[in-house]
Amino acid sequence: MKKGVKIALVLVVLAVAVVGYFSYRAAIGRKNLQLDVKTAKVTVGDVEAYLSVSATIESQKKKDYYAPQAKVKRVYVKVGDRVKKGDVLVTFETQDYSSQIEQAQIQYENAVLQRDELYAQKKDIEDKIKELDAQISSLEKSNNQDAAKLESLKQQRDNIQPVSIARIKQAENSVKLAKLTLDNAKKAAAQAQDKITADFSGVVTAVNVVEGAMANSMQPAVTVMDLSNLKAVAKLGRFDAAKVSLGQKVILRNGKKSYKGEVSFIEPVASTTMTASGQESTVGVEIKILDKNPDLKVGFDVDADILIGSKTGVVKVPVEAIRQEKDKTSVFVVEQGKAKQKEVQTGLWSDDEVEITSGLTAGETVILNPGLKVTDGAPVRLPFAGGLGRRMQ
Known part of the structure; x- marks a missing residue:
């Protein structure tokens, strides 16, 4: 073989090698430019927001029972006891109001009697004055006046002392005061609390009274729940x-x-x-x-x-797929090995899922947590078998 032919063959082989090398490098470069991304499928299902x-x-039912200003006679319960409606919880030493009521009743009746006697006395005197005035007027009109009798009648008239308005007012005030005293005695007796009973069945959760000590009316004596x-x-x-x-x-x-x-x-x-x-x-x-x-x-x-x-039966994606910017909400879907940005409208949000009301259809593949490197048209690579990424449940 001639020397020139050999040189030509060597040059051809070198050219093929160089082209192959640079083609290989370009392929490696393109592969390295692809972004590894995690993905999920757009699905149809339910979204719940909490x-x-x-x-x-x-x-749900609790009552604080307050005690009167009285000495505690006996405590029947302790914390943790179960009680039924009507059970006695605490008893107190209270004074006997019957004698006070009886005394107030007598004073009231005496005051009424004295007032009524004064009313009757006033009426008798007024009637007597009217009678004397009539007799005096009749004698003064008579032609045969009996001067001695007329003088006697006038003397009787002048000697009569009418019941004063002040005495009447005093008697009426005495009745009012006696009635108030009686009412207060009855009220005190009615309000006298000698025991605490449970209004409903439950458990005693607090006891703040001690036998033999004065009860503190400012805090609950017993609490039942x-x-x-x-x-x-x-x-x-x-x-x-x-x-x-x-x-x-x-x-x-x-x-x-x-x-x-x-x-x-x-x-x-x-x-x-x-x-x-x-x-x-x-x-x-x-x-x-x-x-x-x-x-x-x-x-x-x-x-x-x-x-x-x-929401039920709605299109949804994971929250991680959503990119929110000032003027739009979008996701990146994978189409033919490239990221494609799509603007979407969202509905109900849960902690991990978002309802998509427009912009996506079920079955599309969305990129999760798209960083700033993921841009519209960027080549991406799915690291999982089949290229489908994870499927949202």
Whole structure:
């Protein structure tokens, strides 16, 4: 073979090698430019939105029984005792009001008698004066006047002392005062509390009286709760309170255990409470616990998830797929190995899923947690077999 032919063959081989090398490098470069992404399928299903708050367990029926200003005679219960409606809890030493009422009754009757006697005396005197005035007038008109008799009648008339208005007023006031004394005695007797009885069946949770000591009327003597019917009470700020309504379903969680409930009462007005950050206006919300005999104690703090919205049979994606910008909400879908940005409209949001009302269809593949490197048209690579990424349940 001629030397020139050999050189030509060598050059051809080198050219092929160079082209192959650079083609390989380009392929590697294109592969390295692809972004590894995690994905999920757009699905159709249900979306539920919950408001998570903290709540405290309380009894649905509780009563604080207050004692009178009296000496405690006997305490029949202790903390933890179960009582039934009508059971005597505490008795007190009270004075006998019967003698006071009897004495006040006698004083009242005597005052009435004296007043009535004064009324009768006043009437008798007025009648006597009228009679004498008539006789005097008749004699003065007569032609045959008996001067001595006329003078005697006038003398009698002048000697009569009428009952004064002051005496009448005093007698009437005496009756009023005696009646007030009698009424007060009866009222004191009616209000005299010689015992405390239970109004309903429950458990004694506090006893603040001691036998032989004076009861303190400023604090409850005994507290009784119905521990078979419990509720959870939460305090909500104005934004959260606006999302809650009567009848909403609630899931209460205490550790690994959960209980069903529903919103049963919402306070009509807000109250101001002190927090670490200052004053805060809150609205109390009561949650009725529907489960029988829940393993909960009054005073426990529990987590309450209030169902504030639900949708069935809607298009949905994971929350991680959503990119929110100032003027739009969008997702990135994978089409032919590239990221494509799509603007979407959202509906109900839960903690991990979002309802899509427009912009996507079921079966599309969305990119999760798209960082700033993911742009419209960027090449992407699915690291999972089949290129479908994870499927949202």
